[in-house]
Amino acid sequence: MILEFFSSPVGIAAILSFFIGSFGYVIARMWVQPLLRYRLLKSRVRALMAAMENLPGDTDTQALPGQEIRKTAAKLTDCYNKTLPQWYQLMLSNRNESPDTAVADLMALANVKDRQHATKRIANIRLALKITPKNEKG
Known part of the structure; x- marks a missing residue:
C-alpha cells in the first residue's frame, strides 16, 4: 500500500516536494537570513553615522547616541x-x-568627547565597512 503510493506520480511529487522544501529551508536559515541581518546592521551603522554628522556643532556630548x-x-x-x-x-x-x-572604531566613537575625533572615527568606520553616505552614489 505505501510502496504503491510512493511509486505513483503523486507520491513521487510528495517526495520531491519534501526534499526541495528541506533544501530551501536550509538555504534560507543558513545563508539568506544571516546575509540580510548583516546588510540591515550595515544600513543601521550608515544611519547612525548620518545622525552623528547631522548633529549641530554645539551639541552636548551627552546628546550623542x-x-x-x-x-x-x-x-x-x-x-x-x-x-x-x-x-x-x-x-x-x-x-x-x-x-x-x-x-x-564604533566603540571608540561611542565614548568620544571631541567632535573632531568623531569625524575621524566616522571616516574610519565608513572606510572599514565600505559605506557611502546616503546622498552619494556607490
Whole structure:
C-alpha cells in the first residue's frame, strides 16, 4: 500500500516536494537570513553615522547616541563572528571590508568627547565597512 503510493506520480511529487522544501529551508536559515541581518546592521551603522554628522556643532556630548552605537557594534560583532557563513566572511575580506575594525572604531566613537575625533572615527568606520553616505552614489 505505501510502496504503491510512493511509486505513483503523486507520491513521487510528495517526495520531491519534501526534499526541495528541506533544501530551501536550509538555504534560507543558513545563508539568506544571516546575509540580510548583516546588510540591515550595515544600513543601521550608515544611519547612525548620518545622525552623528547631522548633529549641530554645539551639541552636548551627552546628546550623542552612545548607547545605540554600542548596541549596534555588539550586534555587528555577533553577526560577523557567529552567524555569517564562512564563505561570506572570506568574500568580505576579499572586498577589504572589515567589520572587526569598524566595531573597534564604533566603540571608540561611542565614548568620544571631541567632535573632531568623531569625524575621524566616522571616516574610519565608513572606510572599514565600505559605506557611502546616503546622498552619494556607490
